[in-house]
Amino acid sequence: MTFGSAAPDWLVKRAIAHRGLHAKSRGVIENSLAAALAAIEKNYAIECDVQLAGDGEAVVFHDETLDRLTGVNARLCDLTSREIAEIRFRDGDGKIPLFSDFLATVAGRVPLLVEIKSRFDGDMRLAARVAALSASYSGALALQSFDPAVLMQLRSAGTDRPLGLIAQARYDDPEWRKLSAEERLALAVLAHYGQTRPDFLAWHVADLPHAAATLWREALGRPLLTWTVRDADEGKRATRFADQIIFEGFLPSIP
Secondary structure: OOOOOOOOHHHHOOOEEEOOOOEHHHOEOOOOHHHHHHHHHHOOEEEEEEEEOOOOOEEEOOOOEOHHHHOOOOEHHHOOHHHHOOOEOOOOOOEOOEHHHHHHHHOOOOOEEEEEOOOOOOOOHHHHHHHHHHHOOOOOEEEEEOOHHHHHHHHHOOOOOOEEEEEOOOOOOHHHOOOOHHHHHHHHOOOOHHHHOOOEEEEEHHHOOOHHHHHHHHHOOOOEEEEEEOOHHHHHHHOOOOOEEEEOOOOOOOO
16 A cells, blocks of 8 residues: 555554564563664664653653653653663663664664653643654654644644554543543544544554544555554454554564
């Protein structure tokens, strides 16, 4: 399938390593420079998460708190990027990278899919910082978020990077309780489509097949990614309904 310039073909040409090609058993921690290098070695694309440090800098990390991966009892937003960059992972070598260092490490060798984390509170400092750093990056890079407001901000700011929405059929997990029932329903049915105008959609693999995802892919002809695929059997099933997988825990045989 060939997509328009806003949804480039490179977006779906190779499997995407979720938070890099990490393996805690080998001391390679998610979202680390080592995980990025491992993905590059296998020629996988890379998905990574970015969070906002207390000084407004973007760091590559999934959680809002540091305890799970580092053992440090602190929130990212309470520390400066310099303080965060000195914190070592608990179960592996390396430190939490700045987004700028992550970009320099990948250096365009494989495509990069960047998830902009959001607290759904209207704070767009992280989106603005990621967009600024991405503007000078010469490699293939796309931006995505669960938060439609992030996409609207990036769209209005004129970013020339492909923009994607991460979505799922249900938002009933405890992490979504901060949103009202109306807000969660709007996310599930893509009610904001007219305002966000995503170039691609990343849909939860457990929710496939799904009418919204099928409509997106077949009627609109837009690329559909799916997350997070965790074994080869699930990967084979996912490729029936999506154009590419975001995976972890195994090595896909598909390119």
